[in-house]
Amino acid sequence: MGRIPCCEKDSVKRGQWTPEEDNKLASYIAQHGTRNWRLIPKNAGLQRCGKSCRLRWTNYLRPDLKHGEFSEAEEQTIMRLHAVLGNRWSIIAAQLPGRTDNDVKNYWNTKLKKKLSGMGIDPVTHKPxxxxxxxxxxxxxxxxxxxxxxxxxxxxxxxxxxxxxxxxxxxxxxxxxAPPGTSxxxxxxxxxxxxxxxxxxxxxxxxxxxxxxxxxxxxxxxxxxxxxxxxxxxxxxxxxxxxxxxxxxxxxxxxxxxxxxxxxxxxxxxxxxxxxxxxxxxxxxxxxxxxxxxxxxxxxxxxxxxxxxxxxxxxxxxxxxxxxxx
DNA sequence: AAACCATCCAACCGCCCAAAT
DNA sequence: AATTTGGGCGGTTGGATGGTT
Structure with missing residues (x-):
């Protein structure tokens, strides 16, 4: 009944990924795609849970991801969409090519929320x-x-x-x-x-x-x-x-x-x-x-x-x- | 130089729903 | 029909890092 378990919880590695693990995962996916996350760690020779591999790929390794600072335009898009959608990060991220929901969520929590509060605007309702x-x-x-x-x-x-x-x-x-004489x-x-x-x-x-x-x-x-x-x-x-x-x-x-x-x-x-x-x-x-x-x-x-x-x-x-x- | 503090963000957790059995 | 998992999602945590005292 039901499906077979995705992984042995006790035998999987957790925590930070090493460059070797990243290489294994990336090269396996480049060859075989991402059809079955349960099989990927096993076939790629990784001691990781399929779910962990999926997150690592979607949030970090995907070749189409941007890793730099958010631009002013991206910031404005997040603010506008958040005002309409609230914390629906995946939908907001879909409007920002190369950004993941995790990226957007982190950027919101660490930068934009404080920025709005500092401007006297409630980051939940977007009202003053x-x-x-x-x-x-x-x-x-x-x-x-x-x-x-x-x-x-x-x-x-x-x-x-x-x-x-x-x-x-x-x-x-x-x-x-400031130079002398500046007001x-x-x-x-x-x-x-x-x-x-x-x-x-x-x-x-x-x-x-x-x-x-x-x-x-x-x-x-x-x-x-x-x-x-x-x-x-x-x-x-x-x-x-x-x-x-x-x-x-x-x-x-x-x-x-x-x-x-x-x-x-x-x-x-x-x-x-x-x-x-x-x-x-x-x-x-x-x-x-x-x-x-x-x-x-x-x-x-x-x-x-x-x-x-x-x-x-x-x-x-x-x-x-x-x-x-x- | 060391302790402390704040910030960032990758990774994990837990929930939900659809799909598989 | 009932049960279980996979995948998606939002929330939270904790280690790394940099700045301040």
Whole structure:
């Protein structure tokens, strides 16, 4: 009954691959292809599980893989697709020739997630943190809004301070290398003063977001530069000004005749997209998500979608937000 | 120079679904 | 029809490396 086991779990080698193992696997696949992963390690003379061989091949040895840095264009593609698809790495990777899902996932986790957070944008929803806060605030009675603001400060203060003070130190280093006479007025605060300053700015930004929710676009977080979202971020002193320069704005979303929605942006325009079936899946998913988005807009319009009974925010139950971690 | 810390990323883990038996 | 595996996928881990204290 069933199939025979893929390998003897006890007798297989694990951990880093050696160059000899890579050579054996690559030359075997060059000759025989990748039809049966269970037989490949055995026939290639490798003490490895078939699954391990498959991963090594697909993530590292395949000759069509790129191994260098991600380009600016690739980075923009990942950001745009992630905003639509979430963590569906294989589909995102299919739009980036030579990149694997593992590559894209690693790049997202190590670089892009932090980059977005540092810009005041939630990497899960791709909305500005201030926008999220204001959405929630509109659904809460005033006393709860105050608790929410405190909770948010508790959640983000440390990370923001880390990012901002680190940047400040970098600026100071640059300043020490700058030629004499260079203006340095924007970075002359001391480190401790800077922290106090930053906390105050975050506090002001959140207050403004909560007190002036009407200035926020509730249904189009994808607005290009000059549209309400970017305008709001730019006017919000609590977050890094670089947030207003968020790349969505000049990566195809703000084209003439475009309403700024990512749905209007070709996900694969002029690309060397090779995975036809994945593209089909992508189209289907985009249509599906598009439908969801419409529903979401309706819900937002009624002001009730954010705090549904089982709603969680940043992996915290809504109740936890009432208990600041400060 | 050594200890500590942060970052990167290859590799593994566990789950799911379709296919094989 | 029931059971088991192969392959695909996303999440997580841990070793290597480089920078900082």
């Amino acid at each position: 943190f201030s926008h999220l806060m204001a959405e929630i605030a509109t659904a809460l009675p005033p006393p709860h809004v105050a608790h929410l603001a405190e909770a948010a400060l508790g959640c983000f203060k440390d990370e923001m301070l880390h990012l901002l003070t680190k940047k400040r130190v970098d600026f100071q280093l640059q300043r020490s290398n 340095t007025s924007t970075c002359l605060t001391t480190k401790s003063d800077g922290k106090e300053d930053t906390v105050e700015k975050i506090r002001l930004g959140l207050s403004r977001a909560i007190l002036e929710p009407d200035t926020l676009p509730l249904s189009k977080p994808w607005e290009p530069m000059g549209a309400p979202a970017a305008k709001f971020i730019g006017s919000c002193s609590g977050f890094p000004s670089s947030a207003s320069e968020f790349q969505y704005a000049h990566s195809g979303f703000g084209n003439e005749g475009d309403d700024g929605s990512p749905w209007n942006t070709s996900m694969c325009t002029g690309s060397t997209c090779t995975a036809g079936d994945q593209q089909g899946r992508l189209d289907g998913i985009i249509e599906e998500e598009n439908g969801e988005e419409s529903k979401g807009e309706k819900d937002l319009g009624s002001g009730s979608s954010i705090f549904n009974s089982d709603c969680v925010l940043w992996d915290l139950p809504a109740d936890d937000l009432m208990n600041p971690i400060m």
